[in-house]
Amino acid sequence: MPGRLVRMARLYWRLQLVHLRTHLEYEADFWIGVVGVALTHGAGLVFVWTVFQRVPKVAGWTLWEIAFLYALAIVPRGLVELLADGQWRLRALVNRGEFDRLLVRPVSPALQLVTQMSSIHGFGSVLLGAVVLARALDHLDIAWGPGQWGFLALSIAGGATLIASVNFATNCVAFWDPSANSAFPFLVQQSLEFAKFPVSLYGRLIQALLTWVLPFAFVSYYPGTVLLGRPGGDRAIGYAAPLAGPAVALLAGLVWRRGLMRYQGTGH
Amino acid sequence: MPLIEAHDLTKRFRLPVKSPGLAGAVKHLLRPRHEEKLAVDGIDLTIEAGESVAYVGPNGAGKSTTVKMLTGIVVPSSGKVRVGGLVPHKRRIENARNIGVVFGQRTQLWWDLPVQESLRLLGDIYEVPEDRFGRNLREVTELLELEPLLRTPARQLSLGQRMRCDLAASLLHGPSVLYLDEPTIGLDVAVKERIRQFIKRVNAEREVTVLLTSHDLADIEGLCSRLVMIDKGRIAFDGPLQEIRERFGRERVIHLILHEAHPGGVAIATDALRDLATVAIDQPEPHRLSVQFDSAHATAGAIAGRLMGVLPVNDLRLDEPSIERIIRQLYEGELRFAEEGAAP
Amino acid sequence: MSDGALAAPMRLRPRPKYLALALTSVQRAVAYRGTTLLNLLSSLIWVAMLYYLWRTVFAEGARIEGFAWWEMRTYILVSYAVNALLSFYSLARMTNAIRTGEVAAELVRPVDYLGAQLAQAFGAAVVEGALSSGIALLLGVLLLGISPPASPLAALLFFASVWLGFLVKFLVGYLVALLCFWTKNAIGLIWAQTALVNLFSGALIPLAFFPEWLRALALATPFSGIVYTPASIYLGRLDGLGALGAMGMQVLWAGALWLLARLLWGPSVRALDVQGG
Numbered sequence: 001m002p003g004r005l006v007r008m009a010r011l012y013w014r015l016q017l018v019h020l021r022t023h024l025e026y027e028a029d030f031w032i033g034v035v036g037v038a039l040t041h042g043a044g045l046v047f048v049w050t051v052f053q054r055v056p057k058v059a060g061w062t063l064w065e066i067a068f069l070y071a072l073a074i075v076p077r078g079l080v081e082l083l084a085d086g087q088w089r090l091r092a093l094v095n096r097g098e099f100d101r102l103l104v105r106p107v108s109p110a111l112q113l114v115t116q117m118s119s120i121h122g123f124g125s126v127l128l129g130a131v132v133l134a135r136a137l138d139h140l141d142i143a144w145g146p147g148q149w150g151f152l153a154l155s156i157a158g159g160a161t162l163i164a165s166v167n168f169a170t171n172c173v174a175f176w177d178p179s180a181n182s183a184f185p186f187l188v189q190q191s192l193e194f195a196k197f198p199v200s201l202y203g204r205l206i207q208a209l210l211t212w213v214l215p216f217a218f219v220s221y222y223p224g225t226v227l228l229g230r231p232g233g234d235r236a237i238g239y240a241a242p243l244a245g246p247a248v249a250l251l252a253g254l255v256w257r258r259g260l261m262r263y264q265g266t267g268h
Numbered sequence: 269m270p271l272i273e274a275h276d277l278t279k280r281f282r283l284p285v286k287s288p289g290l291a292g293a294v295k296h297l298l299r300p301r302h303e304e305k306l307a308v309d310g311i312d313l314t315i316e317a318g319e320s321v322a323y324v325g326p327n328g329a330g331k332s333t334t335v336k337m338l339t340g341i342v343v344p345s346s347g348k349v350r351v352g353g354l355v356p357h358k359r360r361i362e363n364a365r366n367i368g369v370v371f372g373q374r375t376q377l378w379w380d381l382p383v384q385e386s387l388r389l390l391g392d393i394y395e396v397p398e399d400r401f402g403r404n405l406r407e408v409t410e411l412l413e414l415e416p417l418l419r420t421p422a423r424q425l426s427l428g429q430r431m432r433c434d435l436a437a438s439l440l441h442g443p444s445v446l447y448l449d450e451p452t453i454g455l456d457v458a459v460k461e462r463i464r465q466f467i468k469r470v471n472a473e474r475e476v477t478v479l480l481t482s483h484d485l486a487d488i489e490g491l492c493s494r495l496v497m498i499d500k501g502r503i504a505f506d507g508p509l510q511e512i513r514e515r516f517g518r519e520r521v522i523h524l525i526l527h528e529a530h531p532g533g534v535a536i537a538t539d540a541l542r543d544l545a546t547v548a549i550d551q552p553e554p555h556r557l558s559v560q561f562d563s564a565h566a567t568a569g570a571i572a573g574r575l576m577g578v579l580p581v582n583d584l585r586l587d588e589p590s591i592e593r594i595i596r597q598l599y600e601g602e603l604r605f606a607e608e609g610a611a612p
Numbered sequence: 613m614s615d616g617a618l619a620a621p622m623r624l625r626p627r628p629k630y631l632a633l634a635l636t637s638v639q640r641a642v643a644y645r646g647t648t649l650l651n652l653l654s655s656l657i658w659v660a661m662l663y664y665l666w667r668t669v670f671a672e673g674a675r676i677e678g679f680a681w682w683e684m685r686t687y688i689l690v691s692y693a694v695n696a697l698l699s700f701y702s703l704a705r706m707t708n709a710i711r712t713g714e715v716a717a718e719l720v721r722p723v724d725y726l727g728a729q730l731a732q733a734f735g736a737a738v739v740e741g742a743l744s745s746g747i748a749l750l751l752g753v754l755l756l757g758i759s760p761p762a763s764p765l766a767a768l769l770f771f772a773s774v775w776l777g778f779l780v781k782f783l784v785g786y787l788v789a790l791l792c793f794w795t796k797n798a799i800g801l802i803w804a805q806t807a808l809v810n811l812f813s814g815a816l817i818p819l820a821f822f823p824e825w826l827r828a829l830a831l832a833t834p835f836s837g838i839v840y841t842p843a844s845i846y847l848g849r850l851d852g853l854g855a856l857g858a859m860g861m862q863v864l865w866a867g868a869l870w871l872l873a874r875l876l877w878g879p880s881v882r883a884l885d886v887q888g889g
Contacts, residue, residue: 007395014392022380029797036800039807047816051669053823054676059668098374103341106364107393121800183650190654194661201664264343264357266281 008111015111016083019118033121038128041074044196045132059201064139065228066197071132072220073195076159078125084164086116088185091174099263110256114168142229154242155223161245162219163192169252175259188214195220218244269353271445271477272315272338277347279308279333307333309501310347317444320471320478322492322509326599330501331481335447338479339369352444365394368438368476372450375430376437377422383433384418387440394441401440408436411466428459435466439476446470448480452487464490485592495591497598504598509591516598517589518563522571527580529554540574629723630731637735645739651699652744659692662816663756677820683847686758687818689748690846691839695815696744697737697778698785700806706733706789707798719881726786726873733782741774762848769855773842776862781809781838783869790876793883808833814840834865 023030048070052063090113093099102109137144170185191209195216199207210217218241224230226238285301308330315321325331336342337349340356340363349356356363370376377386391401409415412432422430431451438446448467452460468491471478480491488495488509495512497505505512526533533551537559541549544566550558557579559571568586575581627635641648666688670681679687706729709715718725752758761767788805792798810816812835819830819840830836841858844850850858 011392014389018378018381018385018389026796028795029800032795032797032800032804034800036797036803036807040803043807043811043816046811050817050821050823050826051665054821055669055674058665096374100336100339100341101369101371101374101376103360104339104364104367104369105393106361106395108361121803183647183654187650187654190657193657197661197665201668202660203664206660206664261343264341 008108011107012111012115015115016118019115020120023118023120030120030123033119034124034127037078037121037124041070041125041128045070059198061198062140064136065230067132068136068140068228069198069220069224070196071129071136072155072159072224073192073216074125075129075133076156076163076219077192078122078127078129079156079160080164080167081119081122081125083118083122083160084114084168085119085122086112086114087164087168087171089113089116090171091178094174094178094263103264109260110168110253114164140228142227148227151223151239151242152227155219155227158242158245159219159223162215162248163189165245165249165252166214166216169248169255172252172255172259175263192216192219198224215244215248270314271317271319271352272313272479273348273350274311274313274334274338275348276310276312277308277334277337277349278306278310278345279330279337279342280345281305281307306501308337308344308498311498311501311503313496313503313506315477315479317477318471318475319494320468320492321480321494321496322488323479323481323496323498324483324488324595325498325504329498331498332449334498335449335479335481339367339447340364365441366444368441368443368446370431370434370438370446370448370451372431372448372453375422375434377430377433379423380421382419382421383414383425386422386433387418387437390437390440396441400442404440404442405436408439411469412436428455431455431459431463432466435463439470442474443476445477445479448478448482450482450484451480452482452484460484460486461490467491485590485595488595489591497595512591512594513589516594517591519589520561520563520568521587522559522561522568522575523585523587524557524559524575524579524581525583526555526557527582530557530579533557533579536578537575540578541571544571544574630727633723633728633731634735634738637732638739641736641739645743647701648699648740648743651701652696652740652747655692655696655699656747658816659688659751662688677818678849679818679820682757682759684818685756686752686847687843689752689756689758690843691815693741693744693748694774694777694839694842695810695813697741697774698733698781699736699740700802702733702736702740703785703789703802703805704798706785707792707802710789710792711796711798725877726870729786729789730779730782733785734778737778759847761846762851766845766848766851766855769859770842770846773837773845773855773859773862776859776866777813777838777842779866780834780862780869781813783866783873784809784834786873787869787876790873790880793880809835809838812836813838814843818843834869837862837865 045067048066049063051058056062058066090099093102093113093116099109102112105112142148167185167189170188173184191214194202194206194210199210199217199221202210207217210221222234222238222241222244226235226241281304282302283305285303311330311334313334323331323334333342337344338351338356340360343357351363352366354363354366376390377383378389381389387405391405396404409418412435414433414436417425417429417433420429422433425433435451446467451467452463455463464487467478467480470476471491478491480487482488493509495505495507495509496503530536531554533554534549534557537549537557541559544561548560550560552558557575559575561568561571572581572584626632663685666684667681669676670684673681676684709718715725718728721728748758761770784805788801789798791801795801812819812830812833814830814836815838819827819836822830830840837858841850841862844858845855
C-alpha cells in the first residue's frame with residue numbers, strides 16, 4: 001500500500017511536470033495567462049477597495065479582513081488550476097472515445113485524468129493571493145504564530161482539495177450525459193466566487209447552500225473567522241474546516257466510481 | 269491454456285429512446301423509455317498464445333464491443349472472459365500490464381512532447397525495469413527506424429510517422445497481447461506495408477499474440493492466419509484464412525490470350541464447354557477470353573484443354589479468388605454462410 | 613438526421629449574407645439554450661454578491677454619490693442585463709476560430725471578416741439579450757423591486773445606447789481576437805479583457821463611486837460606453853444633452869475602434885501565414 005502511494009506520487013509528479021515544461025516553452029503565453037487571471041481577481045479587489053473608500057466597515061468587516069478572505073479563496077483555486085485541472089478534459093475524452101486509453105493503462109484512471117491538464121494561469125491566482133495575504137497580515141493586528149501558520153497551510157490544502165474534488169465530481173456528469181456541455185461544472189465552479197466575501201453577508205438560503213450543498217464556505221469563511229479571531233461563526237466548524245476537503249474528496253470518489261461503473265457498463 | 273478465452277460472452281446496451289426536439293427531451297425526462305440492443309450475442313472465442321487473428325465484420329457488428337470487453341474497458345452483461353488467466357474487467361489494471369493497444373485514429377503520445385519523452389513516460393506508467401526498457405526501446409527504435417523522430421513533438425509527425433511511434437509505444441512494456449484497431453487507416457501504401465512487416469515480425473519473433481480489427485483486407489491477408497468474422501453480434505465464421513478460400517472461393521477464372529483477334533470466341537467456347545458447368549464466358553477484347561467456373565464441378569485443366577483444342581491460345585492465367593473479394597461479398601451479403609457445402 | 617433532404621420544404625431564394633449569418637447564430641444560441649442559460653446564471657452569481665454587499669452598505673439609509681438603495685439595486689440588474697450581451701462564449705468563439713486555424717475556412721468565403729463576425733455576434737446577442745432581460749425583469753419585479761426607466765425618452769435612448777455599447781464591446785473583443793494571430797493563449801487574453809471591461813465599464817461598480825483619478829481614467833477608455841452610459845441613461849442620471857454627449861462618445865469610440873480593426877487586419881492575417889495554421 002505505501003509502495004503504491006509512493007508510485008502514484010512519483011507518477012503524478014512526472015505527469016504534471018510535463019505540462020509545466022510545455023507551458024514554459026511559450027513564454028509570452030505564460031505571462032498572458034498569469035496577468036489575465038491576476039487582473040480578473042484584481043478587478044474584484046479594486047471593487048472592494050472602492051467600496052471601502054466610501055464606508056469604513058461592511059457588516060463589521062474591515063477592508064483588510066475581507067482582503068484576507070478574498071486571498072484565502074483564490075490561493076487554493078490557483079493551486080487546483082496548477083496541480084489538478086485535468087478533470088475539465090473528461091467530457092472531451094469521453095466524447096471522442098479517448099477515455100478508453102486511460103482504461104487500458106495499468107494506472108488509476110483518476111490519476112491519469114487529473115494530470116491531463118495543468119492551467120498555468122493558476123500561478124497568477126496563487127501569486128496575487130499570496131501578496132494580498134501578506135499585505136493583509138501586515139495591516140491586521142492579530143496574534144500570529146506557528147500555530148496560525150500551520151492552520152493557514154492546512155486550510156489552504158483543505159480548500160484546494162475541496163475545490164478539486166467538487167470540480168472532479170461535477171465533471172463526472174460526462175459519464176451520464178456525454179453530450180452535456182461544460183456549463184454545469186462551470187456554473188458550480190463559478191459559485192466559488194461567493195467565497196471571496198464573508199458568507200455572513202448573504203441571505204440565509206445562499207449561506208446554507210454554501211455550507212451544505214456547495215461547501216465553498218469551508219474554503220475561506222470558516223477557517224478565516226478562526227484565523228482572524230472574529231466573533232460569530234461557529235468555532236468548532238472553523239477549526240474543523242480543513243477536514244471538509246477530504247470529506248468532499250471521499251464523496252467525489254464515490255461519484256467517480258459510480259460513473260466509471262456506468263461507463264464500463266454501457267460503453268458510450 | 270489458451271491466452272484469450274471467451275464463453276457465451278454477451279453485451280446488452282440499454283439505449284434511451286428519445287423523440288426529437290424539446291418536447292421529446294421533456295417527455296424522456298418524465299418517463300424515460302429505453303430499448304435494448306444486443307451488441308454481442310453469446311460469442312465463444314479461443315485464441316492461443318502466439319496466434320495472429322483478424323477480427324472482422326461490418327460496422328456495428330459488435331467488433332469493438334468485444335475488444336472493449338477483452339481489454340476490460342467494458343463489463344460484459346453475461347458470459348465468461350479470461351485473458352492470460354485474468355478476468356479483464358475485474359483485474360483491469362493487471363490485465364493492462366499484459367496488453368498493448370493501438371487505436372489507429374487516436375494517438376497515445378503526448379501531443380506537445382518529443383516522442384522520446386512520451387516513451388519514457390509510458391515506461392514509468394508501465395513500470396518497465398531499466399534493462400528491459402532499454403532493450404525494448406533499442407529494438408523498436410531500430411526496427412521502426414524511429415531514431416530521427418525521437419526528438420520531434422508528436423504534433424509535428426506525419427500520420428505514418430505517428431503510427432510507427434504509436435506502435436513502439438504499445439510494445440515498450442513487452443505485452444503478450446497486442447490489440448490493433450485499424451492500424452493502417454489513412455496511411456499510404458508503402459507505410460502500410462512497412463507497418464505490416466513490423467507487426468508480422470513482432471508476432472513471429474516475440475510471440476506476441478495479435479488481435480487485429482481492420483477494414484483493410486490487405487492487412488488481414490498480410491498479417492493473419494486466422495479469421496474471425498462477426499455479424500449482428502454473433503460469430504459468423506471462425507477458421508484459418510485458407511479455409512475461407514476453400515469454402516467460399518470455389519469460383520475460378522481462366523484468362524486466355526489468343527494468338528489473333530477471334531470475334532466469335534464466346535460462341536466457340538460455349539459450344540466446347542457445353543457439358544461443363546461454367547458460370548460465365550466473356551470476351552473483353554477481340555483477342556482475350558475469360559471463363560468463370562465453379563471448381564467443384566470442373567477443373568481448370570479440363571477447361572483449358574478443351575479450349576486449346578478449338579481456339580488459338582497463346583497464353584493463359586488462372587485467377588484464384590482473393591480473400592478480399594470473398595470478405596467483401598460476405599459483407600455485402602452476396603455469399604451466405606448457410607449455403608456452405610450445399611450439395612451440387 | 614433526415615435522409616430525404618428535400619422532404620422538408622426548403623427555401624431556394626438566397627438571403628442577404630450577413631443576415632443569414634446572424635440568423636444562423638440566433639439558431640445556434642437557441643439550440644444551445646441550456647448553455648446560454650447556464651452562462652447567464654453564472655454571471656448572476658456576481659449579481660447576488662453585489663446585491664448583498666451593497667444592501668449591507670446601504671443598510672443605514674446612506675446615499676453614495678447621490679445613489680439611494682433603490683437606484684443601486686436597479687443599477688445592479690440593469691448593468692447585468694446590458695453586460696450579458698456578447699457573452700464570454702461569443703468572445704471565445706472568435707478567438708478560438710483564430711487560434712485553431714478554423715479562420716482559414718472563413719477567409720476563403722466571399723464575406724468581409726469583420727462584418728461576418730459582427731453579424732454572428734449580433735445574432736447571439738439578440739438571444740442572450742432577450743434571456744438576460746427576461747431574467748433581470750423577473751428578478752427585478754418579483755424580488756428586488758427595481759424601478760422602470762426614468763422616462764419614455766430615457767427608455768428610447770437607453771435602448772439605442774445599449775446597442776452602441778454592444779458595438780464597442782464587440783470591437784474590443786474583435787481586436788483582442790486579432791491578437792490571437794500572434795499568441796496561443798487566448799483564454800488569458802479573454803480574461804484580461806473581461807476584467808478590464810468589468811472594472812472600467814461600470815459593470816462591477818458605478819464609475820461615480822471611483823476616486824476622482826480612477827473615474828477620469830475609466831471615462832477616458834472606450835469601456836465606459838459599454839455599461840455605464842446606458843445604465844446612467846436608464847436611471848435618468850444622464851439626460852438631455854448629457855445623454856446625447858455620452859452617446860456621441862460611444863459613436864466616436866465605435867468609429868475609432870472600427871478603423872483600428874481595419875488597420876490591424878492586414879498585419880494580423882500575415883501573421884497567420886507565419887504560424888502556419
